[in-house]
Amino acid sequence: MTQSALQARTGTATSAGVSIHYTIEGAAGAPVLVMSNSLGTTLQMWDPQMPALLGHFQVLRYDTRGHGRSSVPAEPFGMAELGADVLAVMDHAGVGRAQFCGLSMGGMTGMWLACHHADRFGRFVLANTAALIGPASVWDNRIATVRRDGMVAIVPGVLERWFTQSYRASRAQAFEPVRDMLLRCDPAGYAANCAAVRDADLRGLLPQIEAKVLVIAGEQDAATTPAQGLEVARAVPGAEYLSVDAAHLSNWELPQAFGEAVGRFLGV
Template identity: 35%
Template structure:
């Protein structure tokens, strides 16, 4: 685990394979989670790639910074972290708001990006009314007050069982996020529209989504794939919003197939 101050905010992160000539992959986590959602993926790819995972501002062990946020703030943090390590020509893999951050980074610093995997995300997510209600709810009752509806979007009914210790762990992950960071990131999602950026992407891309995703359903993710000129689109069966947790083997297999299409990867 490492900590680095970027744009006045301490970012908690892990990096493997730095200094090698291996391709670099950066994983960007979703709203209400931290970098540990990528553990299965990182373990499988370790040794083959330079891998960077991090907690975006307001999440995990990273600092909160000034609120409210914009997606551009999150993208600038990631650009600063990449510059800190001298990473270029990276492959981004962003889940949910992580996909918006990937779009924001492409808009600001396309020179850094070699390819993008958009997981369970879109160019615009939700409505202003939805995010207004979400912000008000967590500010009034804490994240615990939205636990059940959020989990119903994150995971399938099969996964959400009392005897699944992993499910309880991810519930804990959500409710232990800082309310200011969570609410500020909700505001960033509310105000984000990267439709034109998606149309401008000139690198290979893959859009994947769980077939039971309640946050960014398959049709919404397909609409992103339709905008991105070189994007493929794939659906992962038996998964909701976080397939890298619920169906890691399937997610990894699709990621590997995409990586194998990139020259030198």
């Protein structure tokens, strides 16, 4: 694919009064892949995968509500609203049907969409995620800390969970963009999304999913453990499971392996 053949545009969709910023890049007519970011990051979380994916897809990325250039809602919300945001972005971008890849909170959003709006999607990649991420007390403490002290108070701990010790020691500069995304995240938006994850229990939805699903887990992921990923894969009929030697942000720590796994599963 030549660079001149690729097109890129940005837009802002409205979902129940919330503004959702997105970009769509790729060759006109190519199949669309929606990518949903983790808690605390923006659509730039997927930058490591873009060079490879743009050879096969139009990639539709968006800032989850409360993150990046999307607005911070005034009212509480849950997975239904996060899923509706994806549909609003697709509608605004003129996308009728797409593949889906989400990590962590983005993976939970994918579970909800796979159950309730399977007609809009083909296959789902659910990475470093779980159907229930708890306990609630952890989320309550994090929400209170961020509201009181801002994002700077939690970023060091988040980065320790998101990347393996060896990666942090040898590639300190490589994850600076992730640190920057976290520090720039609106504390109110972050707290609201923490509450959405805290209150989500999607375990009952998993057996109802009929779409083809790949679950990717990080072997050193303490945030959403391999055991939790395996639980998702076993609960979704016919789901595939893949573990990689990474922590929570596996797409960033192992960009090539992650991208190749996604590409294989989506048939490219």
